[in-house]
Amino acid sequence: MHLDAYQFKQFFHIVIENLQTDTETKHIKFKDDNEENIYRFFLTSSKSYKNYLSNSNSISDEFKSITIDKAMPKFIWVGEVIKGSTISIKQEVQSIVVVDATESGHTGNLIFATNSKYLIIKNNDFFNTDSEQDSLDRRYQIFDFGNEKFYTFANNLKGGHTKWQS
Amino acid sequence: MAKLVSRASKVVTKMEQEGKVKTLTFHQSASIDHKLATGFKKVKTEFESKEKNSRAYVAQVELASFNR
Numbered sequence: 001m002h003l004d005a006y007q008f009k010q011f012f013h014i015v016i017e018n019l020q021t022d023t024e025t026k027h028i029k030f031k032d033d034n035e036e037n038i039y040r041f042f043l044t045s046s047k048s049y050k051n052y053l054s055n056s057n058s059i060s061d062e063f064k065s066i067t068i069d070k071a072m073p074k075f076i077w078v079g080e081v082i083k084g085s086t087i088s089i090k091q092e093v094q095s096i097v098v099v100d101a102t103e104s105g106h107t108g109n110l111i112f113a114t115n116s117k118y119l120i121i122k123n124n125d126f127f128n129t130d131s132e133q134d135s136l137d138r139r140y141q142i143f144d145f146g147n148e149k150f151y152t153f154a155n156n157l158k159g160g161h162t163k164w165q166s
Numbered sequence: 167m168a169k170l171v172s173r174a175s176k177v178v179t180k181m182e183q184e185g186k187v188k189t190l191t192f193h194q195s196a197s198i199d200h201k202l203a204t205g206f207k208k209v210k211t212e213f214e215s216k217e218k219n220s221r222a223y224v225a226q227v228e229l230a231s232f233n234r
Contacts, residue, residue: 006213007209007210010209010212011205011206014202014206014208014209015202018198018201018205019198022197022201024188024194024198025198062177062180062181065173065177066174066177066178069173069174122195139189139190139191139192139195140189140190141187141188142187142188142189142190143186144181144186144187144188
């Protein structure tokens with residue numbers, strides 16, 4: 001791993017702070033500073049995480065299409081923000097930040113960030129033609145989904161996507 | 167793979183027509199990336215420095231115990 005747990009934890013807060021203060025994305029609230037929050041960080045495989053997304057009944061098909069079709073590295077870091085001071089097995093997640101765990105450069109590769117309403121992602125992987133891809137290359141898109149509901153990710157690396165063990 | 171790509175592409179196009187997508191300009195996106203890259207670099211540098219200091223500290227302790 002090129003990004004270890006300590007580094008991801010620090011970077012996660014940098015992502016949230018920057019997105020919440022940038023003029024284009026400041027309307028997206030990833031956490032409420034006036035309330036108590038729990039942060040949950042874990043390393044997982046993109047296959048496992050995509051399996052979780054595709055099996056979530058509370059997430060719309062549109063959200064699934066955009067996130068699942070996004071090309072991801074083999075391993076990713078996921079950070080979840082949970083409102084409150086206690087955590088249970090299946091709890092609602094306020095926002096999620098997904099970062100490339102295999103990134104060897106010095107840029108810190110944000111894959112996507114979302115709260116229950118907005119998704120911010122670079123989606124240039126979705127287009128078939130080069131011209132379409134070029135037109136969106138290295139540009140972020142903000143999707144307004146209304147009201148998605150996320151729950152804490154469980155069965156990490158338990159082979160859920162292969163039905164090996166879950 | 168082509169099918170999957172086309173499915174996401176259709177969703178994006180549909181959402182664009184509904185006015186539910188905002189595409190940032192290249193400069194706006196680069197500005198976000200720059201801020202994230204700066205933060206990332208700071209995290210990496212701080213971590214490397216801490217790691218280096220901890221190794222130097224361990225070496226000092228080992229040397230002190232050796233000299234005792």
